[in-house]
Amino acid sequence: MRYAMIVLCLAAAACGRxxxxxxxGDTLTTRxxxxxxxxxxxxxxxxxxxxxxxxxxLNARTARTDSVQ
Numbered sequence: 001m002r003y004a005m006i007v008l009c010l011a012a013a014a015c016g017r018x019x020x021x022x023x024x025g026d027t028l029t030t031r032x033x034x035x036x037x038x039x040x041x042x043x044x045x046x047x048x049x050x051x052x053x054x055x056x057x058l059n060a061r062t063a064r065t066d067s068v069q
Contacts, residue, residue, distance in 0.1 A: 031052070034048050034052060035049075035052070038052065
């Protein structure tokens with residue numbers, strides 16, 4: 001019983017280390033992934049879509065301001 005607990009603790013500690021591996025076919029950009037999540041029915045996902053719209057609005061405003069100067 002004691003050895004089983006030690007093995008489980010070591011296995012749990014090993015799972016949390018390192019960077020998560022990227023899948024070989026994962027070619028989506030961060031924006032594309034956020035769009036997919038925002039379009040899903042996950043609770044709170046609509047907030048991602050609104051945040052992306054706010055970011056787009058601020059980027060457009062910044063571009064207009066930069067072009068005037």
